[in-house]
Amino acid sequence: MPRVETIRGLERGLQVLRFLHSEPISSLHDIHRATAISKPSLLRILNTLEQAGVVARRLADGRYRLSAFTDVARKRDRHDRVAEAAAPVLARLCQKVKWPSDLFVPAGGFMERRETSVAHSPLVLLRRDERVGVRVGWLMTGVGRAYLAWCPEKEREVTLRTLRKSNNPEDWLARDPRKLERILSEVPQRLRHT
Numbered sequence: 001m002p003r004v005e006t007i008r009g010l011e012r013g014l015q016v017l018r019f020l021h022s023e024p025i026s027s028l029h030d031i032h033r034a035t036a037i038s039k040p041s042l043l044r045i046l047n048t049l050e051q052a053g054v055v056a057r058r059l060a061d062g063r064y065r066l067s068a069f070t071d072v073a074r075k076r077d078r079h080d081r082v083a084e085a086a087a088p089v090l091a092r093l094c095q096k097v098k099w100p101s102d103l104f105v106p107a108g109g110f111m112e113r114r115e116t117s118v119a120h121s122p123l124v125l126l127r128r129d130e131r132v133g134v135r136v137g138w139l140m141t142g143v144g145r146a147y148l149a150w151c152p153e154k155e156r157e158v159t160l161r162t163l164r165k166s167n168n169p170e171d172w173l174a175r176d177p178r179k180l181e182r183i184l185s186e187v188p189q190r191l192r193h194t
Contacts, residue, residue: 012037013045017066020055025063042107059087060116060132083114083132089118098122104143106159110135110164111144137170139180149187 011036019034020026032039046064049055058068068080086103093101100118104111113134118125139161148156149189157161164172173180 009045012041013049016042016045016049017054020064020066025058025065027063031064056084056134057113059091060119060130062119080114089114090115090122093117100125102143103149104136106147107135109138109162109168109171110149111138111141114162137168139173140170145184146189149184
């Protein structure tokens with residue numbers, strides 16, 4: 001049987017996909033080091049994969065990952081679909097108002113940042129940590145209070161039950177239901193006036 005030639009570009013694209021499957025969030029440099037594919041070629045491969053919807057690029061830091069909308073995406077990144085869908089919205093909002101925005105999702109006893117447009121804002125903010133994956137408390141942050149104020153009652157009660165058992169000093173408010181209810185009832189009014 002005659003030898004059938006392979007498609008070198010496809011081989012290199014598959015090599016990139018294999019690496020992203022083993023290292024789900026990777027920079028261009030990480031992929032270059034692992035595959036030894038030149039950076040200009042990698043950029044073309046990644047752009048092609050991104051246009052095909054197989055790879056996505058995080059808004060927060062420009063790192064690449066398998067798209068959450070493919071069947072090969074990892075189950076442990078359950079909020080990546082939301083983050084991936086929110087990224088273009090956050091980018092457009094940042095272009096319009098110049099102020100960076102974050103996407104936080106519930107993560108048990110915390111809220112977790114899954115995407116941010118801070119790297120795309122012309123404003124310099126002094127925030128402690130701007131990375132994706134940073135966790136903040138529910139009750140002493142605006143994002144946590146806003147989520148609790150608008151989430152379904154059943155979800156709020158499950159979250160508060162968890163926080164009442166917590167040893168974290170920031171969760172003390174969960175054990176003062178009247179004060180917490182007053183604070184949460186003020187959230188919609190405060191947001192309307194901003």
